[in-house]
Amino acid sequence: MFYAKIIHSGNEYMLYDAVTNQFYAIGPDFYNLLICDDERKKNIDKYNEMLREIGLRDLFIPVNHIYEWESSDSEFFGMYEQNLSRMVLSVTEECNMRCSYCLYNFKYDNKFKRRSMKRETAMDSLRYLIAHSDNNNSIILSFYGGEPLLQKKLIQECITKAKSLSPEKTFTYSITTNGLLLSDENIFNFIVDNNIVVNFSLDGPKMIHDRYRFTVNGEGTYDQVIQNLVKLYAKQPDLVGVIAVAAPPVKKDALNDFFSNLPVSVKYSEFIANSEFDNHKHENKQETQVNEYGLSYKITEYAKFHELIPLNDLNGTVPGGPCVLGISNLFVDVDGVFWVCEKADEDNPLFKIGNVTKGLDMSKIKKLRDAFMDEANKLCANCWAIRFCGKCFIHIGDSSTYCAKQKKMLAVQLSEYVNIILKNDNLIHELNSL
Numbered sequence: 001m002f003y004a005k006i007i008h009s010g011n012e013y014m015l016y017d018a019v020t021n022q023f024y025a026i027g028p029d030f031y032n033l034l035i036c037d038d039e040r041k042k043n044i045d046k047y048n049e050m051l052r053e054i055g056l057r058d059l060f061i062p063v064n065h066i067y068e069w070e071s072s073d074s075e076f077f078g079m080y081e082q083n084l085s086r087m088v089l090s091v092t093e094e095c096n097m098r099c100s101y102c103l104y105n106f107k108y109d110n111k112f113k114r115r116s117m118k119r120e121t122a123m124d125s126l127r128y129l130i131a132h133s134d135n136n137n138s139i140i141l142s143f144y145g146g147e148p149l150l151q152k153k154l155i156q157e158c159i160t161k162a163k164s165l166s167p168e169k170t171f172t173y174s175i176t177t178n179g180l181l182l183s184d185e186n187i188f189n190f191i192v193d194n195n196i197v198v199n200f201s202l203d204g205p206k207m208i209h210d211r212y213r214f215t216v217n218g219e220g221t222y223d224q225v226i227q228n229l230v231k232l233y234a235k236q237p238d239l240v241g242v243i244a245v246a247a248p249p250v251k252k253d254a255l256n257d258f259f260s261n262l263p264v265s266v267k268y269s270e271f272i273a274n275s276e277f278d279n280h281k282h283e284n285k286q287e288t289q290v291n292e293y294g295l296s297y298k299i300t301e302y303a304k305f306h307e308l309i310p311l312n313d314l315n316g317t318v319p320g321g322p323c324v325l326g327i328s329n330l331f332v333d334v335d336g337v338f339w340v341c342e343k344a345d346e347d348n349p350l351f352k353i354g355n356v357t358k359g360l361d362m363s364k365i366k367k368l369r370d371a372f373m374d375e376a377n378k379l380c381a382n383c384w385a386i387r388f389c390g391k392c393f394i395h396i397g398d399s400s401t402y403c404a405k406q407k408k409m410l411a412v413q414l415s416e417y418v419n420i421i422l423k424n425d426n427l428i429h430e431l432n433s434l
Helices: 028-035 037-042 044-054 073-078 119-131 148-165 185-193 206-212 222-235 252-260 292-306 362-380 399-423 425-432
Strands: 004-009 012-017 022-026 086-090 138-144 170-177 197-201 240-245 265-269 330-332 337-339 352-355
Touching: 004 028, 004 399, 012 028, 012 399, 022 028, 028 037, 028 044, 037 044, 073 362, 086 119, 119 138, 119 148, 119 330, 138 148, 148 170, 148 185, 185 222, 197 222, 206 222, 206 252, 222 240, 240 252, 352 362, 362 399
Parallel strands: 086 138, 086 330, 138 170, 170 197, 197 240, 240 265
Antiparallel strands: 004 012, 012 022, 330 337, 337 352
């Protein structure tokens, strides 16, 4: 089928059509015609009649849709004049933890020299940020690592410098941290005094978090992290969030229960392990049942299906809705090299898009943009998950693998959504109130 997905929930059959962005109730007879080509061909008149009754297009005729950027090349490149809105500074490669799945574990042996950003590189980066953001009154400046709070002094200098370079702009500062160093009162007060948005790396309850996230000495970190999170939340509840890695084996019920009772926003980061992490030892067995305690947390996840239903066409749809390279997010590594984002594979030169000295390499950006759209037209055309896919530039070259994982995950979520909607009328009201 093209741009369509069958959802089987108990004794109910539903069909999701990505073209109209609607769900349709279908009976077992129509379901059998959809899944069996021979039966459908033998009963083509019955199939067409059912299409008319339900109000569906022919799901086996391809939809002629080409994915492309709506702006011309001149308009596209013109956006790069003065529209930079977010910069992420990787202030250090050092870390005070040794998470077993971490991609950068190899950097923590004695043979690898771990680097930190020089003050001069940081100041040059800030000058680039200010010089290329005239059209934005609000700027986001983020700090990344390693563990960025190991470079608290440099972060403080960056905040002071940013304010002095452009006092008329409003800056939002954010940091992604493992949370351990907030036990230090000086660092804790520094965070509070500067209204820094803090995203804690927290993988779930103690039994899950401490499986893979531990100190250099191999000790679990949950108790210290949750203590610091609760303490900071008491001071600045609107500026605390969590980034979680759902590492296998995924205990979905336990995660739902835990995060539904944690009064902060939660985002899941894509699980990408280092080559030595034993995926066979930790089988990825998904628990798909959602219990009543996890429902409030799941509502946010389900909202993406609900809120898009009124749309009625695919015009202008770009798979994944990727950011604008080098504008909505610009990642600067410790050497001042520009990358697509902090999630990009630093071993792949394709994702290197400039540096703080020479600026953005527009030929590289155009190459990435065109490669993304080429893959979209090959892999995304007629895909039922088009509206919910998280595909972005960092998946170029590995899109087939990513697409398979995304569709598997989205199929589970879509089935859960339909199953609970059918049983819980109140969920519709909660979704409408988001």
